[in-house]
Amino acid sequence: MGTFRIEGGAPLKGEITPQGAKNEALQVLCTVLLTPEKVTITNIPDIIDVNKLIALLSNLGVKVQKLGHGAYSFQADEVNLSYIESEAFKKEGAALRGSIMIVGPLLARFGKGYIPKPGGDKIGRRRLDTHFEGFINLGAKFRYNEEDHFYGVEAERLKGTYMLLDEASVTGTANIVMAAVLAEGKTTIYNAACEPYLQQLCNMLNSMGAKITGVGSNLLEIEGVDSLGGCEHRILPDMIEIGSWIGLAAMTQSEITIKNVSWDNLGVIPSTFRKLGITLERRGDDIYIPAHTEGYEIQSYIDGSILTIADAPWPGFTPDLLSIVLVVATQARGSVLIHQKMFESRLFFTDRLIDMGAQIILCDPHRANVIGLGFKSKLRGILMSSPDIRAGISLLIAALSAKGVSIIQNGDQIDRGYERIDERLKAIGAKITRID
Structure with a gap:
């Protein structure tokens, strides 16, 4: 230590x-899983939590290229889904609370997302209910292995719906938004978080081809699209x-x-x-x-x-x-x-x-x-x-x-x-x- x-x-x-914003980085890095095209992100902070997430994406099969200080390109055109069911993933995912935000993109694009109980700061209860209730509202089936503390959601195709979040969770909102952008039909999220970093995420997704309105408010409306493309994004x-x-x-x-x-x-x-x-x-x-x-x-x-x-x-x-x-x-x-x-x-x-x-x-x-x-x-x-x-x-x-x-x-x-x-x-x- x-x-x-x-x-x-x-x-x-x-x-x-x-430095670049840690909390934004942990969100926008996960968007690279939503497209097979190249995504370039700059002003990424060189800190332990963010570097762990980049390593996790690399282990998932995402092609990661460092372009300079704080600048990376990512391409998720050959994602290795077997990794998210491996023992290595259970260990690495549990070491980082931000790993929860890969679930929404994986669920939306590949029909399944798994995560071990994530770690992070010991500052009190930080429940994950908002994330998974959102996925269930979109039509996913939820399962939890209590012995391994392993969460999973699966769906052939998510379907848009109206939902009122029980708390304005930033990471919960981010995860649900990333799932909803590829869902069939319209999703309305009320009591959504509206932090600048969440706004950055929504604006980035829109630049990739998503259709999100209400950015900056607590009422987001998302018209699902069939696919997303690449983009360039700079972190606040x-x-x-x-x-x-x-x-x-x-x-x-x-x-x-x-x-x-x-x-x-x-x-x-x-x-x-x-x-x-x-x-x-x-x-x-x-x-x-x-x-x-x-x-x-x-x-x-x-x-x-x-x-x-x-x-x-x-x-x-x-x-x-x-x-x-x-x-x-x-x-x-x-x-x-x-x-x-x-x-x-x-x-x-x-x-x-x-x-x-x-x-x-x-x-x-x-x-x-x-x-x-x-x-x-x-x-x-x-x-x-x-x-x-x-x-x-x-x-x-x-x-x-x-x-x-x-x-x-x-x-x-x-x-x-x-x-x-x-x-x-x-x-x-x-x-x-x-x-x-």
Whole structure:
């Protein structure tokens, strides 16, 4: 397992460019299974989870060619369906939660899709019901081998239908959309997720010949087509990484410019950080954050009550950034209630922050009250371990702002979602060393 050694307290300065979006990459990479023609995708992040999915596609028989940094071509004209029933697939598919999104394309094009119970972050229950209920609505037969934890869906030809999703699941919506584009007739999906990355997926599918309307809303209508063709697609910058760098700049009181952020796709992220008192300036398509040498102060509501920041489906605040907001609040002036509605284990990393000197009251698995220290009392470096991707980067940001040396074990969790994290932070002055 990788380990990071961080010397905290040094101000950073410079420019940093966000990687391609991890969550978009895991969706759009699976679309290559929908066509025998060549698909070219650029701005793919070089991170563990995405690389695992590319390897999985290659093992399925997809012809993968690297064209340059972050650029690949894929051609699924000789897919090896026997692989999805192999022991090797059960092992490799279980190591990656994103592997669930190959099921929809395989079902739509080849009439069957299998997947072992996928892995990923241990942040609470992340059920798959929405995915499989959608496939069943389209006419697929579902089976589950409890002994092997192996899921399967089969159908000779999917048929379009109306469905109301029980939750606005991003990956569930993506999977159902990829299945429905080749279904017979019209599919209507209500309560669909509408995140920018889901919009990117729909726009990519339309460029391949799909007929999807309502993109950007929670009501999608899909006219099934007989086949899809190839295309070229560029992945958006990662909004979670952008939010991470905003938090990093504030916590380390550093002057940082985040380049090419695709402002129009950031939603409420900038305004949420402004509620914590952080100054953000839009410069073209960049975000400029000045050094907060005087600190930053959390806003309160008009009636004077404590600010609450909670996650919600898009266009609400993304749950992947609540860990960052919580860490940033530890050095603000004032208090804030963090309400993590979607995952019941995501706030448990706060015990590491408390060990570092933060003042946090964990009310229950979903809520934490943070009393900001206003930089009057710096966090202190400690030995800790990264429990998941988002908590890991949050602890890394805390360590960079802390007095003394911190050691973060299980750094592979951070590498799952952040490309060359140590090299890129060193380039703006961070004192971080990777210990293998």
